């Protein structure tokens with residue numbers, strides 16, 4: 001494939017490398033070959049040129065935790081205690097979902113994520129063949145897992161079977177944009193011997209694991225009462241932490257848990273908005289970062305957020321811990337930006353360098369309009385991106401060098417069709433249906 005040259009008004013290559021003046025990115029076959037200030041010095045005759053002089057280029061954002069098709073459950077039950085929310089609203093509606101509904105719900109999520117500057121996301125849900133089809137069509141990068149629960153022998157066996165067939169069909173599919181991982185839901189839905197079985201399957205298939213750990217105080221208290229240890233320690237005892245693990249939430253942790261997460265290089269998905277909305281608490285992100293744990297940012301499902309806008313999570317991750325600790329230095333703009341980009345990429349086990357705009361990284365690039373009010377004035381470009389900019393400033397999105405959003409318009413998705421299908425499903429899924 002030919003080389004593509006993107007000319008922009010400014011670049012944020014990573015939190016530590018900001019170029020607040022015109023520059024360029026050159027890529028080929030989805031990989032960045034060169035970046036620089038000023039005008040590209042090489043020959044231009046064989047190169048496709050995309051000119052966006054009024055845009056700043058940043059690495060695409062990485063959403064490290066979510067349940068994409070839960071976009072269909074957006075707003076179906078709010079302001080309820082967790083147990084009532086789950087049993088009265090979420091579970092009954094999810095029971096009505098079909099593979100076809102998950103396909104359209106995942107496309108809706110892809111549309112929302114593309115428009116808000118996300119280039120890679122994680123998903124743990126069901127009917128995952130349909131979800132993967134949606135990802136393939138959208139052009140996004142994704143790390144997908146079929147959610148597994150172990151209440152009885154039948155769903156244990158089914159979970160293993162689903163994960164095996166999903167892995168066989170979709171791992172490294174869509175030109176390598178899809179990675180398959182295993183998704184045991186949580187220690188309170190998967191008994192210890194089942195978690196051990198999943199750890200063995202993860203070693204056999206050579207894929208990482210994603211799981212919810214220590215989301216609520218109740219979960220931790222019940223785990224201690226039943227198993228005599230915290231969910232983090234239980235995961236370790238089951239052999240899970242011998243494998244690469246991405247743990248979502250980690251809100252209620254002991255010092256020993258944090259040390260163990262660091263020792264086993266467990267990656268943590270911080271979901272500030274979901275944890276606030278479901279009244280779960282605030283994760284000890286400062287302690288995790290100080291301990292050297294890799295922390296990324298996630299939206300969680302749209303039913304507990306209620307959107308998939310990672311710019312909101314980015315700003316919340318940068319401000320929430322300041323307020324809680326009464327310390328304005330708690331999480332800096334640079335630390336939050338790293339969580340949303342390169343640390344996020346590490347959380348989802350993408351190759352080193354991913355989540356930056358450095359040569360060798362995937363050409364997953366987001367452009368924000370420098371003409372937006374959020375970039376006036378611009379004393380510190382990274383500050384504008386983290387504390388002022390938002391999804392509405394996103395103009396262009398590239399994944400593996402392919403355009404998914406061009407000057408505000410989705411390229412890969414038929415959004416009128418998605419709108420129509422979701423309206424149809426709404427009538428079937430809603431509480432009055």
Ligand SMILES: [Zn+2]
Pocket residue numbers: 065066067212248300301
């Ligand atoms: Zn979740």
